[in-house]
Amino acid sequence: MIAKSNVYVVIMAGGGGTRFWPWSRERHPKQFLPILSDRSMIRETVDRLHSFVSSENIFIVTSRSQAAHVRREAPQIPPRNLLVEPAGRNTAPCLCLASLPIHRRNPEAIMVALPADHAIADRSEFLRTLGTAKEFAAKKDFLITLGIRPTAPETGYGYIEKGGILGKIKGTKVFEAKAFREKPALNKARAYLRHGGYLWNSGIFIWKVGVFGEAVKKFLPQLHGDMLALAKVWGTSREKKVLKQVYERCQPISVDYGIMEKAENVALIEAQFGWNDVGSWSALWNIRPKDLDRNAYISGNQPAGTRILAINSSGCLIRGEKKLIAVLGMKDTVVVEAGNVFLVCPRDQSQEVRRIMDGLKKKGWKEYL
Amino acid sequence: MIAKSNVYVVIMAGGGGTRFWPWSRERHPKQFLPILSDRSMIRETVDRLHSFVSSENIFIVTSRSQAAHVRREAPQIPPRNLLVEPAGRNTAPCLCLASLPIHRRNPEAIMVALPADHAIADRSEFLRTLGTAKEFAAKKDFLITLGIRPTAPETGYGYIEKGGILGKIKGTKVFEAKAFREKPALNKARAYLRHGGYLWNSGIFIWKVGVFGEAVKKFLPQLHGDMLALAKVWGTSREKKVLKQVYERCQPISVDYGIMEKAENVALIEAQFGWNDVGSWSALWNIRPKDLDRNAYISGNQPAGTRILAINSSGCLIRGEKKLIAVLGMKDTVVVEAGNVFLVCPRDQSQEVRRIMDGLKKKGWKEYL
Numbered sequence: 025m026i027a028k029s030n031v032y033v034v035i036m037a038g039g040g041g042t043r044f045w046p047w048s049r050e051r052h053p054k055q056f057l058p059i060l061s062d063r064s065m066i067r068e069t070v071d072r073l074h075s076f077v078s079s080e081n082i083f084i085v086t087s088r089s090q091a092a093h094v095r096r097e098a099p100q101i102p103p104r105n106l107l108v109e110p111a112g113r114n115t116a117p118c119l120c121l122a123s124l125p126i127h128r129r130n131p132e133a134i135m136v137a138l139p140a141d142h143a144i145a146d147r148s149e150f151l152r153t154l155g156t157a158k159e160f161a162a163k164k165d166f167l168i169t170l171g172i173r174p175t176a177p178e179t180g181y182g183y184i185e186k187g188g189i190l191g192k193i194k195g196t197k198v199f200e201a202k203a204f205r206e207k208p209a210l211n212k213a214r215a216y217l218r219h220g221g222y223l224w225n226s227g228i229f230i231w232k233v234g235v236f237g238e239a240v241k242k243f244l245p246q247l248h249g250d251m252l253a254l255a256k257v258w259g260t261s262r263e264k265k266v267l268k269q270v271y272e273r274c275q276p277i278s279v280d281y282g283i284m285e286k287a288e289n290v291a292l293i294e295a296q297f298g299w300n301d302v303g304s305w306s307a308l309w310n311i312r313p314k315d316l317d318r319n320a321y322i323s324g325n326q327p328a329g330t331r332i333l334a335i336n337s338s339g340c341l342i343r344g345e346k347k348l349i350a351v352l353g354m355k356d357t358v359v360v361e362a363g364n365v366f367l368v369c370p371r372d373q374s375q376e377v378r379r380i381m382d383g384l385k386k387k388g389w390k391e392y393l
Numbered sequence: 394m395i396a397k398s399n400v401y402v403v404i405m406a407g408g409g410g411t412r413f414w415p416w417s418r419e420r421h422p423k424q425f426l427p428i429l430s431d432r433s434m435i436r437e438t439v440d441r442l443h444s445f446v447s448s449e450n451i452f453i454v455t456s457r458s459q460a461a462h463v464r465r466e467a468p469q470i471p472p473r474n475l476l477v478e479p480a481g482r483n484t485a486p487c488l489c490l491a492s493l494p495i496h497r498r499n500p501e502a503i504m505v506a507l508p509a510d511h512a513i514a515d516r517s518e519f520l521r522t523l524g525t526a527k528e529f530a531a532k533k534d535f536l537i538t539l540g541i542r543p544t545a546p547e548t549g550y551g552y553i554e555k556g557g558i559l560g561k562i563k564g565t566k567v568f569e570a571k572a573f574r575e576k577p578a579l580n581k582a583r584a585y586l587r588h589g590g591y592l593w594n595s596g597i598f599i600w601k602v603g604v605f606g607e608a609v610k611k612f613l614p615q616l617h618g619d620m621l622a623l624a625k626v627w628g629t630s631r632e633k634k635v636l637k638q639v640y641e642r643c644q645p646i647s648v649d650y651g652i653m654e655k656a657e658n659v660a661l662i663e664a665q666f667g668w669n670d671v672g673s674w675s676a677l678w679n680i681r682p683k684d685l686d687r688n689a690y691i692s693g694n695q696p697a698g699t700r701i702l703a704i705n706s707s708g709c710l711i712r713g714e715k716k717l718i719a720v721l722g723m724k725d726t727v728v729v730e731a732g733n734v735f736l737v738c739p740r741d742q743s744q745e746v747r748r749i750m751d752g753l754k755k756k757g758w759k760e761y762l
Contacts, residue, residue: 046719331761333752336742347730348761350415350749352738357723359737361716368728368737369721373705380719383702392700392717 026162031077032133032233034122037066037086037094037140038112043304045377046365047343050393055141056093059308059322066140070098076151077136083107083126084140085118110268114276116283119229120240120251121267124258127233134161135236137279138228143311145298153295156193157230164191166291167239167284168230169201171223172299177213180303180375182206182225182280190291201290204280223292225280226299235289243286247274305358305374309341341371365392395531400446401502401602403491406435406455406463406509407481412673414746415734416712419762424510425462428671428691429680435509439467445520446505452476452495453509454487479637483645485652488598489609489620490636493627496602503530504605506598506648512680514667522664525562526599533560535660536608536653537599538570540592541668546582549672549744551575551594551649559660570659573649592661594649595668608652616643616651674727674743678710710740734761 037055041048048054055066063071066084073082079100085107086094095106107121119137126133136154144150157168171184187200204225208216216222231239241248250270257266284290300311312320322343323330330344332351339356342349351359358374360367369377384392406424410417417423424435432440435453442451448469454476455463463475476490488506495502505523513519526537540553556569573594577585585591600608610617619639626635653659669680681689691712692699699713701720708725711718720728727743729736738746753761 046717331758333749333756333758335748335752336745344735346733348415348734348753348758350734350736350761352736352745352749353742354726354737354739357737359735361735364715365717365719366713366728366730366735367719367721368723368726370723373722376705376721379704380702380721383704384717384719387702389700389702389717392719 032081032126034137035084035140047362067097069140110271115279116277133233135233136230143300143302149297156196159193161230165235166289168291170226170228170295171292177217183222186221199292201292204285239283306371401450401495403506404453404509416731436466438509479640484648485646502602504602512669512671518666525565528562530599534604535658537660539595539597539664540661546586552591555590568661570661573654675740
């Protein structure tokens with residue numbers, strides 16, 4: 025059993041605000057929305073880790089424009105554990121940055137990396153799975169990723185193909201990650217589901233900080249060199265300047281594409297804790313409670329409560345804020361009031377809201393972005 | 394040619410606010426909405442009569458709650474020409490009431506009665522038709538109604554069957570009205586359209602005030618007696634009290650059902666002036682200008698202009714007010730922001746908005762009615 029003080033969690037909280045527009049906005053992305061309960065997603069993510077690690081051992085990586093908001097949502101995290109990227113460069117630079125202070129504090133650290141804006145239904149199963157992963161990471165020099173057992177032929181997720189068994193931790197098998205697959209077409213997704221040997225890529229990683237460093241050195245040598253330079257000035261007056269230089273120079277690249285897909289020592293743990301990345305209004309409809317007509321409702325937190333009246337309507341996701349939302353005879357439609365915007369679209373086109381944002385940019389209507 | 398001073402127009406402006414909810418409200422019915430242009434329907438109706446009769450000869454019948462608003466919308470009408478009903482009792486009592494001051498001023502008067510909230514596309518043809526009707530009314534003791542040549546198998550209108558020719562005014566034939574038909578089922582409406590001998594019942598009537606009085610006496614004797622009693626106190630201190638008593642006692646009945654369907658001396662003039670009673674959001678979509686995707690837009694009169702963005706959407710009617718309305722991938726849908734309400738429904742169900750109002754009443758949410 026590895027000591028709790030050796031485990032560090034990195035919460036990646038740098039996402040943009042496109043998928044839940046108009047509720048999410050450029051300066052108010054999904055992680056700050058109370059999408060699943062009356063608490064923001066990032067607050068739920070932090071709270072979910074309670075008892076797994078102390079707040080001292082939780083790092084949050086975010087952007088400059090979101091830092092103040094993150095601090096408000098996660099007041100228990102020590103300010104020095106909030107890492108602010110000068111620019112968004114996808115997950116590989118983000119996790120390299122986080123690994124610097126972790127490595128400095130504890131070169132033997134086990135690092136758990138996860139996004140701030142995922143839904144997890146079963147907290148205790150989630151923590152049990154992380155526990156399994158950290159035990160395996162302590163034992164073997166692997167990059168571990170959690171794969172979610174698919175429940176539908178999702179085309180919006182990446183898939184990981186299970187390989188042979190690498191070992192067992194308290195009865196849970198750890199597999200070799202044989203191959204990473206991009207978001208598939210529907211027929212391929214169906215085949216993956218039937219086959220049973222493919223898991224959804226959750227974007228949750230567990231590794232020894234040193235093992236991760238070795239992988240960066242091997243597959244992203246330039247980034248590794250830059251980060252070494254940054255490590256040398258970490259905590260000094262030059263840190264900020266070098267950080268900015270590194271981020272100006274480095275290319276955006278995901279840890280999946282940059283490292284996981286290339287490395288030989290990638291392990292896969294099959295997880296079933298009711299995971300959902302809640303990547304669209306439609307995904308949110310899927311996981312929200314529904315009435316007998318399969319309508320799901322989200323209330324703005326008005327004192328009087330939001331008023332919604334749905335008549336002869338089914339399969340709708342309706343969010344009200346200040347006005348009465350009256351929906352008559354609609355099927356499978358997303359109807360959202362948020363701030364200065366009303367949105368109406370079919371549920372199965374809700375992943376296209378970005379097209380509206382593009383349209384707004386073209387017209388110069390920036391106050392709605 | 395009959396003298397212009399002998400012609401009086403009665404505008405019936407007592408309608409409720411259900412069909413264009415939430416734009417129309419109980420206290421702000423359709424006739425006050427700028428549905429067709431930037432002027433209210435009642436203002437358009439009054440203005441349309443300019444040159445046909447002087448303002449002195451225009452009467453407006455309305456309800457107590459709407460009287461002040463009517464005065465604002467029709468400032469050119471003398472205040473004594475505004476007749477306020479103590480309660481809504483449909484068109485027969487309404488037109489009886491209007492006939493009292495008209496008969497007192499001019500027992501030979503020709504009275505034209507029309508609703509305040511109809512759309513008429515071709516004003517000069519409208520006035521030409523009224524001119525034909527008044528000439529025929531002057532010549533013969535008939536109750537005249539305008540029938541609209543159908544352009545579609547409408548199920549929302551009543552129909553009138555043409556009978557034999559009664560005469561000709563400046564080349565326009567005047568027909569006997571053979572029978573009044575209730576709103577038909579679709580297959581019947583189609584048969585009417587094919588047959589060619591059925592016209593839409595416009596609710597526009599022309600008659601000598603005395604001829605109308607005779608018909609009321611014959612078919613609605615109790616109402617006639619009550620109105621005689623009211624006529625005796627007209628202009629005295631007792632007028633208000635008797636008016637209230639009459640309206641408390643009288644049954645709601647339409648002039649179509651109470652008189653026109655029963656009388657023998659009913660004439661029909663075929664009209665083609667682009668008439669529409671604009672009885673639903675769908676009807677409004679039909680007559681509004683549309684973009685290439687057949688979307689129609691209505692702007693609230695905000696200083697900055699209403700902002701609407703429709704992407705990959707067609708056949709929609711969209712009204713914005715203060716917020717951006719963003720519509721993505723919707724077909725044939727009504728999307729309306731008005732005051733404290735946002736409404737979404739399929740265009741072909743927009744005549745059912747009353748169901749929403751019923752739902753609001755049940756919940757006690759009166760502030761939205």
